[in-house]
Amino acid sequence: MIRMGVIGYGYWGPNIVRNFHNTEGVKVVAVCDGNPASLKRVAKIYPTIRLCSDSREITTATDIDAVAVVTPVSTHFELAWQALSNGKHVFVEKPLTATAAEAEKLVSLAQKNRLILMVDHTFVFTGAVRKIKQLVDEDVLGALYYYDSTRVNLGLFQHDINVIWDLAPHDLSIMDHLLPIKPEAIVATGASHLNDMEDVAYITAYFADNLIAHLNVNWLSPVKVRTTLLGGEKRMLVWNDLESDEKIKIYDKGVEIKNAENVYDLLVSYRSGDMWSPRLEQKEALGRECRYFADCVEDNQTPFNDGEAGYRIVKMLEATSVSLKNRGKLVYL
Numbered sequence: 001m002i003r004m005g006v007i008g009y010g011y012w013g014p015n016i017v018r019n020f021h022n023t024e025g026v027k028v029v030a031v032c033d034g035n036p037a038s039l040k041r042v043a044k045i046y047p048t049i050r051l052c053s054d055s056r057e058i059t060t061a062t063d064i065d066a067v068a069v070v071t072p073v074s075t076h077f078e079l080a081w082q083a084l085s086n087g088k089h090v091f092v093e094k095p096l097t098a099t100a101a102e103a104e105k106l107v108s109l110a111q112k113n114r115l116i117l118m119v120d121h122t123f124v125f126t127g128a129v130r131k132i133k134q135l136v137d138e139d140v141l142g143a144l145y146y147y148d149s150t151r152v153n154l155g156l157f158q159h160d161i162n163v164i165w166d167l168a169p170h171d172l173s174i175m176d177h178l179l180p181i182k183p184e185a186i187v188a189t190g191a192s193h194l195n196d197m198e199d200v201a202y203i204t205a206y207f208a209d210n211l212i213a214h215l216n217v218n219w220l221s222p223v224k225v226r227t228t229l230l231g232g233e234k235r236m237l238v239w240n241d242l243e244s245d246e247k248i249k250i251y252d253k254g255v256e257i258k259n260a261e262n263v264y265d266l267l268v269s270y271r272s273g274d275m276w277s278p279r280l281e282q283k284e285a286l287g288r289e290c291r292y293f294a295d296c297v298e299d300n301q302t303p304f305n306d307g308e309a310g311y312r313i314v315k316m317l318e319a320t321s322v323s324l325k326n327r328g329k330l331v332y333l
């Protein structure tokens with residue numbers, strides 16, 4: 001039995017507690033939150049879970065094996081460090097830390113103490129991303145040309161981070177998981193309209209082999225859009241996460257260039273074949289991820305969404321911050 005302590009029961013914490021509570025072989029022993037109203041909400045649903053307001057009561061407890069950190073980003077490093085220092089496995093929310101230097105320190109400490117450090121990159125556990133990964137790995141799309149995602153809605157404004165640090169970890173972790181190569185350089189532009197934090201931003205990531213990615217993240221959109229296009233040499237894919245059925249559509253469409261010897265002789269031919277929509281697994285992504293965390297702890301196995309993956313995402317986020325400050329300067333990774 002893995003005995004869990006959870007720190008942070010605000011917006012996302014209830015999902016973490018519910019999913020670990022429902023994971024066989026895991027027991028949520030205690031929940032910590034500095035806000036008494038949050039603890040009241042826990043007590044109402046889980047009367048047997050121990051409650052506390054000081055994180056040290058979780059990170060140093062002798063009856064806790066693993067800690068989930070579900071607090072704002074600025075607190076992740078301190079809390080994960082406390083937990084790893086006290087021999088606890090750690091499941092930490094995205095993004096892993098506020099700086100790449102902090103992420104590196106957590107990765108080293110977890111390695112030194114032989115503990116699992118896993119980052120909640122929830123989207124890579126969705127049926128949609130798992131299916132896209134399978135299609136990419138089986139070369140159904142062919143050599144990849146571009147990754148293009150739009151993740152926009154009205155709010156929820158975060159107080160300590162801009163829209164990139166809030167929303168882009170999802171797309172960056174999906175890209176990190178799906179694409180066969182890592183980006184070489186990043187450009188980010190954006191603007192803040194309500195406080196000092198950018199609420200609208202555009203990120204471009206450059207890869208080798210002419211692969212390019214573009215992410216559009218926005219807290220000021222009147223409508224919610226969650227659409228990703230993945231274009232390949234053989235086929236193109238559209239993932240609309242707001243669709244209840246047929247979230248993914250694969251188009252057998254493409255472009256071929258013939259007679260390229262002379263630019264005036266160029267013959268462009270467009271191929272337009274069938275479209276199909278694969279069946280996706282329906283299970284809740286977070287439930288699958290909590291099960292995977294428990295399996296990794298039990299089997300002493302390094303997760304693919306480990307501290308190193310978390311570090312890669314934070315490094316890209318840091319690069320966007322440097323580029324933003326310099327109005328879209330190219331930043332090498």
Ligand SMILES: NC(=O)c1ccc[n+]([C@@H]2O[C@H](COP(=O)([O-])OP(=O)(O)OC[C@H]3O[C@@H](n4cnc5c(N)ncnc54)[C@H](O)[C@@H]3O)[C@@H](O)[C@H]2O)c1
Binds near residue numbers: 007008011033122166
């Ligand atoms: N994986 C996802 O899809 C997803 C979705 C939403 C949020 N998140 C992540 O979850 C984390 C929390 O986000 P949220 O929206 O729930 O924030 P929130 O502000 O709603 O909740 C955070 C809670 O942590 C408590 N807290 C803060 N510092 C604490 C401390 N030192 N000790 C004890 N309690 C403390 C606060 O009182 C609050 O109740 C963030 O890292 C965010 O990026 C992930």
